[in-house]
Amino acid sequence: MPYVESIKVFCRVVELGSITSGGRDLRLTPAVASNRIKELEKRLGARLFDRTTRKLRTTEAGKLFYDHARKVIDTLDDAEAALAGFSGQPRGALRVSAPLGVGQRLLAPLVPTFAAAHPDVQVQLRLSDRKVDLLEDRLDIGFMLGNPPDSNFKQRKLADCPRALVATPEYLVKYGTPKTPQELMQHNCLLLRYPHSPEYFWTLGTADGPLKLNVMGRFDADSSDILTDWALAGHGIANKPRFEVAAHLASGALVEVLPETPPMPTSFLCLYPHRKLQDPKVRLFIDHVAEALKPQLKAMT
Secondary structure, X not given: OHHHHHHHHHHHHHHHOOHHHHHHHOOOOHHHHHHHXXXXXXXXXXXXXXXXXXXXXXXXXXXXXXXXXXXXXHHHHHHHHHHHHHHOOOOEEEEEEEOHHHHHHHHHHHHHHHHHHOOOEEEEEEEOOOOOOOOOOOOXXXXXXXXXXXXXXXXXXXXXXXXXXXXXXXXXXXXXXXOOHHHHHHOOEEEEOOOOOOOOOEEEEEOOEEEEEOOOOOOEEOOHHHHHHHHHOOOOEEEEEHHHXXXXXXXXXXXXXXOOXXXXXXXXXXXXXXXXXXXXXXXXHHHHHHHHOHHHHHHHO
16 A cells, blocks of 8 residues: 555645645655655656755656546545445545635534544545635535536535625714715725635625626735624725624624625535545535534525
Protein backbone atom coordinates (compact mmCIF):
# COMPACT_ATOMS: atom_id res chain seq x y z
CA MET A 1 0.00 0.00 0.00
CA PRO A 2 2.86 2.54 0.38
CA TYR A 3 2.97 2.84 -3.42
CA VAL A 4 -0.76 3.59 -3.60
CA GLU A 5 -0.50 6.07 -0.73
CA SER A 6 2.38 7.82 -2.50
CA ILE A 7 0.25 8.10 -5.65
CA LYS A 8 -2.55 9.66 -3.62
CA VAL A 9 -0.11 12.20 -2.20
CA PHE A 10 1.23 12.96 -5.68
CA CYS A 11 -2.29 13.57 -7.06
CA ARG A 12 -3.26 15.94 -4.25
CA VAL A 13 0.03 17.85 -4.60
CA VAL A 14 -0.67 18.34 -8.31
CA GLU A 15 -4.26 19.43 -7.64
CA LEU A 16 -3.48 21.81 -4.76
CA GLY A 17 -0.24 23.16 -6.17
CA SER A 18 2.13 22.52 -3.27
CA ILE A 19 3.54 19.68 -1.20
CA THR A 20 2.46 21.42 2.01
CA SER A 21 -1.16 21.79 0.85
CA GLY A 22 -1.32 18.29 -0.61
CA GLY A 23 0.08 16.76 2.55
CA ARG A 24 -2.17 18.79 4.81
CA ASP A 25 -5.21 17.65 2.83
CA LEU A 26 -4.23 14.05 3.55
CA ARG A 27 -3.27 14.85 7.16
CA LEU A 28 0.44 14.44 6.53
CA THR A 29 3.29 16.73 7.53
CA PRO A 30 5.18 18.47 4.70
CA ALA A 31 8.20 16.29 5.45
CA VAL A 32 6.23 13.04 5.13
CA ALA A 33 4.50 14.25 1.96
CA SER A 34 7.84 15.27 0.45
CA ASN A 35 9.34 11.86 1.24
CA ARG A 36 6.36 10.14 -0.42
CA ILE A 37 6.98 12.16 -3.60
CA LYS A 38 10.68 11.33 -3.54
CA GLU A 39 9.96 7.62 -3.08
CA LEU A 40 7.53 7.72 -5.99
CA GLU A 41 10.04 9.48 -8.26
CA LYS A 42 12.67 6.92 -7.32
CA ARG A 43 10.35 4.02 -8.10
CA LEU A 44 9.28 5.52 -11.43
CA GLY A 45 12.76 6.66 -12.41
CA ALA A 46 11.39 10.06 -13.46
CA ARG A 47 11.24 13.55 -12.02
CA LEU A 48 7.59 14.48 -11.45
CA PHE A 49 8.09 18.09 -10.35
CA ASP A 50 10.45 20.93 -11.10
CA ARG A 51 11.18 22.55 -7.76
CA THR A 52 12.35 26.09 -7.08
CA THR A 53 12.36 28.06 -3.86
CA ARG A 54 9.15 29.81 -4.96
CA LYS A 55 7.21 27.43 -7.18
CA LEU A 56 6.39 23.78 -7.74
CA ARG A 57 5.70 22.89 -11.37
CA THR A 58 4.63 19.53 -12.75
CA THR A 59 7.00 18.14 -15.38
CA GLU A 60 5.78 16.64 -18.64
CA ALA A 61 6.38 13.20 -17.13
CA GLY A 62 4.42 14.27 -14.06
CA LYS A 63 1.48 15.49 -16.16
CA LEU A 64 1.40 12.22 -18.08
CA PHE A 65 1.57 10.16 -14.90
CA TYR A 66 -1.11 12.27 -13.20
CA ASP A 67 -3.64 11.67 -15.99
CA HIS A 68 -3.36 7.92 -15.49
CA ALA A 69 -2.81 7.99 -11.72
CA ARG A 70 -5.96 9.99 -11.03
CA LYS A 71 -8.04 7.39 -12.90
CA VAL A 72 -6.45 4.66 -10.79
CA ILE A 73 -7.18 6.46 -7.52
CA ASP A 74 -10.76 7.22 -8.59
CA THR A 75 -11.27 3.56 -9.47
CA LEU A 76 -9.88 2.46 -6.10
CA ASP A 77 -12.13 4.97 -4.31
CA ASP A 78 -15.14 3.64 -6.20
CA ALA A 79 -14.16 0.06 -5.37
CA GLU A 80 -13.80 0.90 -1.67
CA ALA A 81 -17.14 2.74 -1.72
CA ALA A 82 -18.85 -0.25 -3.34
CA LEU A 83 -17.35 -2.59 -0.75
CA ALA A 84 -18.40 -0.25 2.06
CA GLY A 85 -21.94 -0.36 0.71
CA PHE A 86 -21.81 -4.13 0.61
CA SER A 87 -20.43 -4.46 4.14
CA GLY A 88 -22.44 -1.60 5.63
CA GLN A 89 -19.26 -0.01 7.04
CA PRO A 90 -18.57 3.40 5.42
CA ARG A 91 -14.96 4.47 5.66
CA GLY A 92 -12.43 6.97 4.37
CA ALA A 93 -12.26 10.72 3.97
CA LEU A 94 -15.43 12.68 3.28
CA ARG A 95 -14.72 16.14 1.84
CA VAL A 96 -17.60 18.58 2.37
CA SER A 97 -17.81 22.24 1.37
CA ALA A 98 -20.30 24.92 2.42
CA PRO A 99 -20.64 28.72 2.69
CA LEU A 100 -19.31 30.13 5.94
CA GLY A 101 -22.67 30.92 7.53
CA VAL A 102 -24.23 27.59 6.60
CA GLY A 103 -21.14 25.67 7.60
CA GLN A 104 -20.64 27.35 10.96
CA ARG A 105 -24.28 27.47 12.07
CA LEU A 106 -25.81 24.37 10.50
CA LEU A 107 -23.19 21.81 9.50
CA ALA A 108 -20.28 22.12 11.94
CA PRO A 109 -22.36 21.05 15.00
CA LEU A 110 -23.41 17.89 13.13
CA VAL A 111 -19.93 16.64 12.21
CA PRO A 112 -19.07 15.20 15.67
CA THR A 113 -22.37 13.30 15.90
CA PHE A 114 -21.90 11.88 12.41
CA ALA A 115 -18.29 10.91 13.19
CA ALA A 116 -19.40 9.22 16.42
CA ALA A 117 -21.90 7.11 14.50
CA HIS A 118 -19.35 6.28 11.76
CA PRO A 119 -15.90 6.08 13.38
CA ASP A 120 -14.12 4.96 10.19
CA VAL A 121 -15.09 8.15 8.31
CA GLN A 122 -12.93 11.28 8.51
CA VAL A 123 -14.99 14.40 7.76
CA GLN A 124 -13.09 17.32 6.20
CA LEU A 125 -15.28 20.45 6.27
CA ARG A 126 -14.14 23.26 3.96
CA LEU A 127 -15.94 26.59 4.46
CA SER A 128 -15.84 29.51 2.02
CA ASP A 129 -18.30 32.00 0.59
CA ARG A 130 -16.44 31.81 -2.72
CA LYS A 131 -17.68 29.56 -5.49
CA VAL A 132 -16.10 26.09 -5.38
CA ASP A 133 -15.52 23.50 -8.08
CA LEU A 134 -16.48 20.06 -6.79
CA LEU A 135 -14.41 18.18 -9.36
CA GLU A 136 -11.33 20.39 -9.33
CA ASP A 137 -11.28 20.52 -5.51
CA ARG A 138 -12.03 16.76 -5.26
CA LEU A 139 -15.06 17.37 -3.04
CA ASP A 140 -17.64 14.72 -2.23
CA ILE A 141 -20.51 17.05 -1.27
CA GLY A 142 -21.07 20.75 -1.77
CA PHE A 143 -23.78 22.48 0.27
CA MET A 144 -24.93 25.84 -1.04
CA LEU A 145 -27.51 28.60 -0.79
CA GLY A 146 -28.83 29.62 -4.16
CA ASN A 147 -30.88 28.60 -7.13
CA PRO A 148 -30.16 25.06 -8.37
CA PRO A 149 -27.41 25.45 -10.95
CA ASP A 150 -27.41 23.88 -14.38
CA SER A 151 -24.82 21.15 -13.95
CA ASN A 152 -24.15 17.48 -14.39
CA PHE A 153 -24.04 16.97 -10.61
CA LYS A 154 -26.73 15.21 -8.65
CA GLN A 155 -28.75 17.69 -6.61
CA ARG A 156 -30.84 17.39 -3.48
CA LYS A 157 -32.91 20.33 -2.30
CA LEU A 158 -33.19 20.42 1.48
CA ALA A 159 -35.32 23.54 2.00
CA ASP A 160 -36.38 26.90 0.70
CA CYS A 161 -34.46 29.66 2.46
CA PRO A 162 -36.15 33.07 2.88
CA ARG A 163 -33.98 36.17 2.95
CA ALA A 164 -34.34 39.60 4.51
CA LEU A 165 -32.92 43.10 4.06
CA VAL A 166 -31.60 44.23 7.44
CA ALA A 167 -30.03 47.28 9.05
CA THR A 168 -29.68 48.78 12.51
CA PRO A 169 -32.30 51.19 13.84
CA GLU A 170 -29.50 53.76 14.20
CA TYR A 171 -28.58 53.52 10.52
CA LEU A 172 -32.20 54.00 9.46
CA VAL A 173 -32.65 57.00 11.77
CA LYS A 174 -29.52 58.60 10.35
CA TYR A 175 -30.06 57.86 6.64
CA GLY A 176 -33.79 57.23 6.40
CA THR A 177 -35.87 54.08 5.99
CA PRO A 178 -36.46 53.06 2.35
CA LYS A 179 -40.16 53.09 1.54
CA THR A 180 -39.81 51.55 -1.95
CA PRO A 181 -37.27 49.14 -3.49
CA GLN A 182 -35.99 51.94 -5.74
CA GLU A 183 -34.94 53.96 -2.68
CA LEU A 184 -32.31 51.31 -1.95
CA MET A 185 -30.28 52.95 -4.73
CA GLN A 186 -29.63 55.90 -2.37
CA HIS A 187 -28.29 53.67 0.43
CA ASN A 188 -25.01 51.99 1.24
CA CYS A 189 -25.82 48.36 0.37
CA LEU A 190 -23.40 45.81 1.81
CA LEU A 191 -22.53 43.39 -0.97
CA LEU A 192 -21.20 39.86 -1.11
CA ARG A 193 -18.89 40.10 -4.10
CA TYR A 194 -16.37 37.85 -5.79
CA PRO A 195 -16.03 36.57 -9.36
CA HIS A 196 -19.39 35.13 -10.50
CA SER A 197 -21.07 36.25 -7.26
CA PRO A 198 -24.88 35.84 -7.36
CA GLU A 199 -25.35 39.13 -5.49
CA TYR A 200 -24.13 41.70 -7.98
CA PHE A 201 -27.88 42.29 -8.21
CA TRP A 202 -30.51 42.11 -5.51
CA THR A 203 -33.79 40.59 -6.68
CA LEU A 204 -36.85 41.52 -4.63
CA GLY A 205 -40.27 39.92 -4.71
CA THR A 206 -42.97 42.45 -5.58
CA ALA A 207 -46.67 42.31 -6.45
CA ASP A 208 -45.65 42.70 -10.10
CA GLY A 209 -43.08 39.89 -9.92
CA PRO A 210 -39.31 39.77 -9.30
CA LEU A 211 -37.56 43.15 -9.42
CA LYS A 212 -33.83 43.13 -10.12
CA LEU A 213 -31.88 46.08 -8.71
CA ASN A 214 -28.27 46.97 -9.44
CA VAL A 215 -27.67 48.23 -5.90
CA MET A 216 -24.44 49.98 -4.96
CA GLY A 217 -22.27 50.18 -1.88
CA ARG A 218 -19.05 51.84 -0.77
CA PHE A 219 -17.51 48.55 0.33
CA ASP A 220 -18.05 44.85 -0.18
CA ALA A 221 -16.58 41.56 1.02
CA ASP A 222 -16.33 37.91 0.02
CA SER A 223 -17.48 36.79 3.49
CA SER A 224 -21.16 36.78 4.42
CA ASP A 225 -20.32 37.07 8.12
CA ILE A 226 -18.39 40.30 7.52
CA LEU A 227 -21.53 41.77 5.95
CA THR A 228 -23.45 40.91 9.11
CA ASP A 229 -20.77 42.56 11.26
CA TRP A 230 -20.90 45.70 9.11
CA ALA A 231 -24.68 45.80 9.29
CA LEU A 232 -24.56 45.43 13.09
CA ALA A 233 -22.05 48.29 13.23
CA GLY A 234 -24.52 50.52 11.40
CA HIS A 235 -22.64 50.79 8.10
CA GLY A 236 -25.47 49.90 5.73
CA ILE A 237 -28.17 47.51 4.58
CA ALA A 238 -27.42 43.81 4.07
CA ASN A 239 -29.26 41.10 2.14
CA LYS A 240 -29.06 38.03 4.38
CA PRO A 241 -30.52 34.54 4.72
CA ARG A 242 -33.06 34.97 7.50
CA PHE A 243 -31.67 32.13 9.61
CA GLU A 244 -28.29 33.91 9.78
CA VAL A 245 -29.78 37.06 11.32
CA ALA A 246 -32.80 35.64 13.16
CA ALA A 247 -31.25 36.21 16.60
CA HIS A 248 -30.32 39.82 15.76
CA LEU A 249 -33.84 40.49 14.47
CA ALA A 250 -35.34 38.97 17.62
CA SER A 251 -33.13 41.11 19.87
CA GLY A 252 -33.81 44.28 17.93
CA ALA A 253 -30.13 44.78 17.05
CA LEU A 254 -31.26 44.62 13.42
CA VAL A 255 -34.62 45.44 11.90
CA GLU A 256 -36.10 44.32 8.62
CA VAL A 257 -36.16 46.77 5.74
CA LEU A 258 -38.94 46.63 3.11
CA PRO A 259 -40.61 43.53 4.61
CA GLU A 260 -43.45 43.80 2.06
CA THR A 261 -40.95 43.28 -0.80
CA PRO A 262 -38.30 40.93 0.62
CA PRO A 263 -35.45 39.44 -1.43
CA MET A 264 -36.46 36.39 -3.41
CA PRO A 265 -35.87 33.19 -1.39
CA THR A 266 -33.06 30.88 -2.34
CA SER A 267 -32.68 27.14 -1.93
CA PHE A 268 -30.59 25.28 0.63
CA LEU A 269 -29.31 22.33 -1.35
CA CYS A 270 -26.38 20.02 -1.86
CA LEU A 271 -24.57 18.80 -4.95
CA TYR A 272 -22.43 15.73 -5.45
CA PRO A 273 -20.81 14.02 -8.44
CA HIS A 274 -22.73 11.17 -10.07
CA ARG A 275 -19.88 8.77 -9.37
CA LYS A 276 -20.42 9.32 -5.64
CA LEU A 277 -23.89 7.74 -5.78
CA GLN A 278 -22.55 4.38 -4.69
CA ASP A 279 -20.51 5.82 -1.81
CA PRO A 280 -22.62 5.21 1.32
CA LYS A 281 -20.89 7.87 3.40
CA VAL A 282 -22.09 10.56 0.97
CA ARG A 283 -25.72 9.46 1.25
CA LEU A 284 -25.44 8.91 5.01
CA PHE A 285 -24.03 12.39 5.65
CA ILE A 286 -26.68 14.11 3.54
CA ASP A 287 -29.42 12.10 5.29
CA HIS A 288 -27.86 12.95 8.66
CA VAL A 289 -27.91 16.67 7.86
CA ALA A 290 -31.47 16.59 6.51
CA GLU A 291 -32.81 14.69 9.54
CA ALA A 292 -30.91 16.63 12.20
CA LEU A 293 -31.84 19.99 10.72
CA LYS A 294 -35.46 19.12 9.99
CA PRO A 295 -36.84 21.58 12.62
CA GLN A 296 -34.62 24.45 11.39
CA LEU A 297 -35.17 23.61 7.74
CA LYS A 298 -38.92 23.56 8.29
CA ALA A 299 -38.70 26.96 9.97
CA MET A 300 -36.97 28.35 6.86
CA THR A 301 -40.01 27.70 4.70
